[in-house]
Amino acid sequence: MRTPRGRRLSRLGAIGAAVLVALGVVPAGSAVAEVRRDVMFVGNNWDGTVDLLDAEHFGKYQRIDVVPDLAQRLAEMTPDEHAAMLVIRNTAGEGHDQLVDDIAVAPDGRTVYVSRPSLGDVSAFEIGTGRQVWRTEVSGYRSDHMALSPDGSRLAVSATTANVVDVLDPATGSVVASFPTGDFPHENRYSADGRTLYNATIGRVIMPDEPALDGLKGNRWLTIVDTASMAVTDVIDFGVGIRPFLVLPDGRTMYAQLSFHHGFIEYDLAEKRITRTVHLPLSEEAKKLRRDEYPLDSAHHGLAINGDNTKLCDAGTVSDYAAIISLPGLTTDALVPTGKKPYWAATTPNRQYCMLSNSDSDDVSIVDFAGRRELARVPVGDHPQRVRGYAVPTDVLK
Missing domain, CATH: 2.130.10.10 (YVTN repeat-like/Quinoprotein amine dehydrogenase)
Structure with missing residues (x-):
């Protein structure tokens, strides 16, 4: 998991790499440009x-x-x-x-x-x-x-x-x-x-x-x-x-x-x-x-987990919420309202957020596992x- 400092360095690295490529100092696709x-x-x-x-x-x-x-x-x-x-x-x-x-x-x-x-x-x-x-x-x-x-x-x-x-x-x-x-x-x-x-x-x-x-x-x-x-x-x-x-x-x-x-x-x-x-x-x-x-027999359709396997994100498809559940106790931390008919849940690469696809409102909700909010x-x-x-x-x- 990247820290805020690590993310800042990543952004700075991306800017620096783009400049080097634009100036022709390094070719696109080279190791230094692979940010x-x-x-x-x-x-x-x-x-x-x-x-x-x-x-x-x-x-x-x-x-x-x-x-x-x-x-x-x-x-x-x-x-x-x-x-x-x-x-x-x-x-x-x-x-x-x-x-x-x-x-x-x-x-x-x-x-x-x-x-x-x-x-x-x-x-x-x-x-x-x-x-x-x-x-x-x-x-x-x-x-x-x-x-x-x-x-x-x-x-x-x-x-x-x-x-x-x-x-x-x-x-x-x-x-x-x-x-x-x-x-x-x-x-x-x-x-x-x-x-x-x-x-x-x-x-x-x-x-x-x-x-x-x-x-x-x-x-x-x-x-x-x-x-x-x-x-x-x-x-x-x-x-x-x-x-x-x-x-x-x-x-x-x-x-x-x-x-x-x-x-x-x-x-x-x-x-x-x-x-x-x-x-x-x-x-x-x-x-x-x-x-x-029920949409193709689905009541809840979407399940994701955070980086240290301590929180689940459950898409309440027909009820329009994301449930954040603590492991291993399986206690409900929060029911977070989302868009209409959340039909999938996925963890972001940094493992901190759950993204849900709201298929009826044509948008996605980003929910914070720790903060328990959209x-x-x-x-x-x-x-x-x-x-x-x-x-x-x-x-x-x-």
């Missing part, structure tokens, strides 16, 4: 754009168009691909095409990878120029959540209609492995050492939400994979959709949001059991919602969804 800034990447799902925000002062950098090839893709689609796109538009898309779901950034901070659900693919773009580098179709018809391995060598992508996770080589976009999951694979997470990959499934969320018909939603599993062999080592049947989740560095403690649940659970992966359940309050508006009015609310594009934080070279920022 980085902490940046939050916000995917605007219905716009097909990614906004770059300063993670310390919350100002805006550039916006990247991540569907520059949209017309070409539409022209190349087969009839069944067009039909799948229409289904996505009328279900998960709420009448809109889903053009950017998840985001990952290469370790060198110069390339961003984007999953594009309605186009059924993943594409890579240069951050500095916006140039499209490669495009790869996933299995089935829809791409969803992604995870980049800690060393940047593998990119795991949920292929939701095929019930598999495709694993790509980020350098080329080629699919190098695949493994089966439950129904509608959702979030992927690598362990800190990169040796384990976790995939959670949410079930067929477009099926009826009547409890008596719950079995129609299919298998809602946590699939655990050894990344060296890409073999499935364990499958845990949760029996309910697993929304955003976190696994602590001990490899045993998991915090997970579940479909329709207002709050989250603590889960012991070794004993395969729920150890504690956190129930969080509903807003007056949320109390009026029918079960089938520091800023920044407008972004149409229907922000996934938010991710990275350190990127200053020379790619505009």
